[in-house]
Amino acid sequence: MVRFDLALPADIRFGAGRVSEVPQALVGLGATRVLAVTGRAVARADQVRSALTAAGVSSVVFGVETEPSIDAVRAAVALLVESGCDAVLGYGGGSALDVAKAVAVLATEGSDPLDHLEVVGAGRPIVGPGLPCIAVPTTAGTGSEVTRNAVLSAGGVKASLRSPSLLPKVAVVDPDLLAGLPKGTIASSGMDALSQLIEPLLSQRANPFSDALARDGIRRSARSLLRAWEEGMVDAGVREDLALASLFGGMCLANSGLGAVHGLAAAAGARLSAPHGAVCAAVLAATVAVNLRALRDRAPDHPALPRLFEIATLLTGEPDASPEDAIAWLQRLTTALAIPGLATYGLDNPEIGALVTAAQRASSMRANPIELSDAEVTEIVTTSL
Numbered sequence: 001m002v003r004f005d006l007a008l009p010a011d012i013r014f015g016a017g018r019v020s021e022v023p024q025a026l027v028g029l030g031a032t033r034v035l036a037v038t039g040r041a042v043a044r045a046d047q048v049r050s051a052l053t054a055a056g057v058s059s060v061v062f063g064v065e066t067e068p069s070i071d072a073v074r075a076a077v078a079l080l081v082e083s084g085c086d087a088v089l090g091y092g093g094g095s096a097l098d099v100a101k102a103v104a105v106l107a108t109e110g111s112d113p114l115d116h117l118e119v120v121g122a123g124r125p126i127v128g129p130g131l132p133c134i135a136v137p138t139t140a141g142t143g144s145e146v147t148r149n150a151v152l153s154a155g156g157v158k159a160s161l162r163s164p165s166l167l168p169k170v171a172v173v174d175p176d177l178l179a180g181l182p183k184g185t186i187a188s189s190g191m192d193a194l195s196q197l198i199e200p201l202l203s204q205r206a207n208p209f210s211d212a213l214a215r216d217g218i219r220r221s222a223r224s225l226l227r228a229w230e231e232g233m234v235d236a237g238v239r240e241d242l243a244l245a246s247l248f249g250g251m252c253l254a255n256s257g258l259g260a261v262h263g264l265a266a267a268a269g270a271r272l273s274a275p276h277g278a279v280c281a282a283v284l285a286a287t288v289a290v291n292l293r294a295l296r297d298r299a300p301d302h303p304a305l306p307r308l309f310e311i312a313t314l315l316t317g318e319p320d321a322s323p324e325d326a327i328a329w330l331q332r333l334t335t336a337l338a339i340p341g342l343a344t345y346g347l348d349n350p351e352i353g354a355l356v357t358a359a360q361r362a363s364s365m366r367a368n369p370i371e372l373s374d375a376e377v378t379e380i381v382t383t384s385l
Helices: 018-028 042-054 070-083 094-109 183-202 208-231 236-256 260-272 276-298 304-316 323-336 349-361 363-367 374-383
Strands: 011-014 033-038 058-063 087-092 133-137 149-154 157-162 170-173
Touching: 011 018, 011 236, 018 042, 018 087, 018 133, 018 170, 033 042, 033 070, 033 094, 042 058, 042 087, 058 070, 070 094, 070 149, 087 094, 094 133, 094 149, 094 157, 149 260, 157 260, 170 236, 183 208, 183 236, 183 260, 183 276, 183 304, 183 363, 208 236, 208 304, 208 323, 260 276, 260 349, 260 363, 260 374, 276 304, 276 323, 276 374, 304 323, 349 363, 349 374
Parallel strands: 011 170, 033 058, 033 087, 087 133, 133 170
Antiparallel strands: 149 157
């Protein structure tokens, strides 16, 4: 019997030019002074902040320099309180959006991130509704604008704050904001989005809602990601495809879970100071290959196996494609996008054991279609160096 729950923002707005709706959306939420959380290039938010001013809403800006961290959230909460802000705008990539969501709930909880973080913190539930938060992604990768968690790093580990209160009140996805993205960002964020479509389709918690989104998103990513990297985000159709793939990936992961790709990304991201999307990109093909062999060896009747054939058809466009064809396709794409291996970020053989141990503890591993041994996870890592 099919049984599942859905957690989504109440208001999702998609389409070219819809960033213009952000000021009035914030006004509608009662905002008078907004903390705008963006990436390291804070000037990218100048246009939307000017629009806020014109709508009678003042703002202060906080730039997230690297991957989202506990210290960044603490600093942003302090700035929000000091500035008297009553709402939060996340405007940027996944790092900015995760920090924005965390700040919005912690500012009203009056607590520290470690009070609520999984794995490394106390894991206390977040009970308050948080300040109004609007999320506007400017990359096409994490889908953080529609998820109920915020991933933060501390002490060599990445862990999540998790609560329905972390869902933004409004998610505004404007494909035109992707114009001008650098090649490296297109590659890593695009591969992150693709992994967030493939893993939920194979997940132990897959459901009909996320399945439909994943299938459409994989098809869009397959036809547009390489083109975006080669040509830039100049074509409106390509921008739309990748923005939708990212949005759908966020909905899928939030409602069906992920797998070993993201288990490894959680462990490696903080340890290696590597961008999340870059780690996902580096390990995706090898993870699919190891999962395929494990399923065939230990669970030949598993429902994920026919789905691997389906993924192969979605990626290659060939109706009789095999899972091996999917793996080869992913390997070719990884090479074409110039995705660096994990060794680029300083990972060497003596550290692999600790990385594998940390990955096995990650929450994403619980949704992998089959439990992988330490040796199998080690194989993924060594293949991805």
